[in-house]
Amino acid sequence: LAGLYDAVDATGFDDVQVLRALGVRTSVAALLDEAGGAAELLGRLADEDRPVTPVQLHALYTALAELDPDQVTLPDELRAVVDGEVVVVDAADAVIADAPDVLPLTEGLPLLPVAPSRAAELADLLQVRRLGETVEADVTSDGEEHRVPEPVRVLLGPATPDTYIEHPELRAGGVELDWRRTPDGVVHAATLEGVAAGLAWAAGQWPRRFEVAALLEDPSRTEELARDRWFD
Template identity: 95%
Template sequence: VDVWCEDLLDQLPETPVPPVATEIVAVRDLDLVDDDAWPQALAMLARPPLRDALTQPVRVLLPDGTTQSVRPYTAWWLRDHPVLDGRRPAGLRSAGGDPILAGLYDAVDATGFDDAQVLRALGVRTSVAALLDEPGGAAELLGRLADEDRPVTPVQLHALYTALAELDPDQVTLPDELRAVVDGEVTVVDAADAVIADAPDVLPLTEGLPLLPVAPSRAAELAELLQVRRLGETIEAGVTSEGEEHRVPDSVRVLLGPATPDTYIEHPELRAGGVELDWRRTQDGVVHASTL
């Protein structure tokens, strides 16, 4: 219990008067459980009345009258002991959990024990949303993304950065390294070199650039969160070819929605930034397209 208290104090702000846990529900002597009996023991802990000791946070009263919720002792102890399939549950991923986390976390077989709330209390990662909802979850995810030995696909990376973009920047400590896509290959790069891939029209001009893939609607938020540049602000790609203005067909406007421009510039061969492009939307909002 002393070590648990020390861990909690490290998470709480320093105060002249010690914080007070108003109520603690815990299960003692877990170290006496036989190694082979942990499946039964976890099943018992997952049911009332013991369940609260595992899943309910402890509320800590601070000297200024505010409260903070912290991990309960029972969950804290179980996370760091080989209680799930003979392994420490913290940092594992449920084999049937979110595939977006595959590769970043070693999978554990939790067959017959699919209580997501209990698995989460044990530190088993079940979904990206649950991970990011946990204190320190974003830092943990970014740390694993910076580990070159943990494989991640571009599709996974897109989903992970899109999820991260929804966080408050105050929740995230800026990392030194990020996972990015460079010329189609996923690799770890210095955060200062990374660029948000928010301008798909100039992707042919990004050779050698470390790109962070993200949903277009979240590009600005991710740039703010990670304090990195955006591709659309980085690449100089003025249109150098000549084209002819046309009205956008009504059928296209219906398909693309109200943000569709009224006109576009058609080029027999669209060139920008010294290369041939299929299309280009310049900073003034004009859309240029190459003749198919």
């Protein structure tokens, strides 16, 4: 909530209920638990004089996505990230950032960052579009099919695709991309990092993409990386 609310010195006030009664906001969870808390938060997000970072915005929208849509009044304006800058935009123009493969096609688009697992809920809550359903990015280049190496399948689990398409140069939506997962679920990629990202995204294991890249580059590290996962 830093930036959205003015900081106060609460020294001597140890009772959270007292602070809440005085209008002090101690956490996002406490704010959203109050009647009208979501409207208050969205109202402050729409105030461009109150600074918010992209990281904050991601956390706030992820928290908001857990609310019942019936409890939230749709705002006219939202805070979004446009070409890396956090700005206030018309709610009708905002798009949920739910498709990392097409981010290179989002120049000028107001994006709402949120945890992938909450993207659908946030779209429903705010009645806004989702990036994956908005951007047209048909693959227009040719590639060669490869089977996913077994160590990668073990790492990513049963949802891992059996194959992917490797392109010398991947073109989709009129631009060159590192990777693209098409609506039919096929992963296309032009770089090792792109293969790793595409497979990890398809398997629902996005945080594992760097491990996948390491395995693709050097399969002999399978045991080493498996041992490292003891400490996840």
